[in-house]
Amino acid sequence: MLDIKLVRENPDKIKSALLARQLPNELSKIDELLALDQRRRALVSQSDSLKAKRNKVSDDIARLKRNKENADALIAEMKIVSDDIAALDAELRDLEAKQEELLLHLPNLLHESVPLGKDASENVVCKEVLRHQRDFDFKPKNHLELGKALDILDFERGAKITGAGFPVYKGKGATLERALINFMLDTHLAKGYEEIFPPFFVNRESLRGTGQFPKFIGQVYRASYEGQETYEADTVGRLFAIPTAEVPVTNLHRDEILKGSQLPIKYVAYSACFRSEAGSYGKDVRGFLRVHQFNKVELVKFATPETSYDELESLVADAESILVALGLPYRVVLLCSGDIGANAAKCYDLEVWSPAEQRFLEVSSCSNFEDFQARRANIRFKRDEKSKPEFVHTLNGSGLATSRLMVALLENYQTKDGKIIVPEVLRPYARFDAIG
RNA sequence: GGAGAGGUGGCCGAGUGGCUUAAGGCGUCGGUUUGCUAAACCGAUGUAGUGUCGAAAGGCGCUACCGGGGGUUCGAAUCCCCCCUUCUCCGCCA
Missing domain, CATH: 1.10.287.40 (Serine-tRNA synthetase, tRNA binding domain)
Incomplete structure (x- = not known):
């Protein structure tokens, strides 16, 4: 706001x-x-x-x-x-x-370094790291084919027990997913982030605080609880499934005045994320490319105004370090003014290469919201005891979202005979070095 | 799910309709005293909105804020209603 x-x-x-x-x-x-x-x-x-x-x-x-x-x-x-x-x-x-x-x-103002542009086609590629890009001497299978052949992903049964867009991970697929999450958490913990395991449901004030409400109310799943029918309006007594851990974690400090000496605060949080994706039928619908529930490790920072853009750069670097460690080809994209989200003043996307799709897939968005969320959520800080409270700057970025990361992992690490080699850094977590 | 007790400033805590400008204490900051420290004493100490003065820092004034929202009243921290939340006990439960 x-x-x-x-x-x-x-x-x-x-x-x-x-x-x-x-x-x-x-x-x-x-x-x-x-x-x-x-x-x-x-x-x-x-x-x-x-x-x-x-x-x-x-x-x-x-x-x-x-x-x-x-x-x-x-x-x-x-x-x-x-x-x-x-x-x-x-x-x-x-x-x-x-x-x-x-x-x-009203959307946020834009940082001066954000390029002008009408849509995603005018985003600026800042960096491409393609040293791990492979020359396949066979036609690489896509993640759906691999998942099915190795019996590690089950979209059909997910649709049966819940609905389309709720995938089931099975066997070594489930273990690999867990290994990824733990590897990412540990990597970020080593860089000084504090771990949070947040609730997966929040109230409407929290969604308003981070800016999902009122604009994106249609994208969020709601849960009612017992007794809800007796309330006069449906505005009371409802909880909402989080679309990202950004919401509960940023709202941890809602209506608080932090001490300047505490800043920057850096949190890392795993959560399942739920998105109804209403109105997005038709694009990226296959398999993991667009799902209603996925796993994500999220980085959230609270910073002073004068350091927030440095914090954004290091946030991007921290998210990138996962892709580097996993040995995946990726690029960093600076979103232009026509494509950036309403809440962000500046935003980088990390995109990972999919050999089957022959294109890059977004696995992270790293944004500086400046004081836009802080004003909504009333998160302030005092430089010292005597000074007046000021709004903090909030930042967050995925580090990373696993669904598309899994796509890239399976596709990039497949062998000619249909196996998946587990990247070195994940082996201590997975306790196996190949699938199939 | 049932019964009861609470939620007051940075913290503790008094306050049952107007002599309350939210008592008193603690903490913090400034000052006095003082070889130094401590103690004692004096003073200050919230947030937001708005008006005014000022180059600015800030000063002065008004308004709102005692968990949140509504209501009663000339007047509400105080009375009434709804909600949220914390604690204690009982029941149920992974």
């Missing part, structure tokens, strides 16, 4: 960000917001001065009553004042709700 003060004082800055993000239809929202804000501020000032009067006269009434004098005239007068206040406050609540709604839907 952006600061309403920023909107008020610098509307052009926000408008140019909207244009860069290819959102020209949103421009009118800024003017709407400015008009609302002006009206709201006028009402606040009216209401406040009436309240000041009420407080003062209430003291007078108290004094009269103590002296056993008559206060009926003042009470009658204040009755009217109170009614006026109630009317103003009702209108104010309405305006505030509308303003909040508009503000929550």
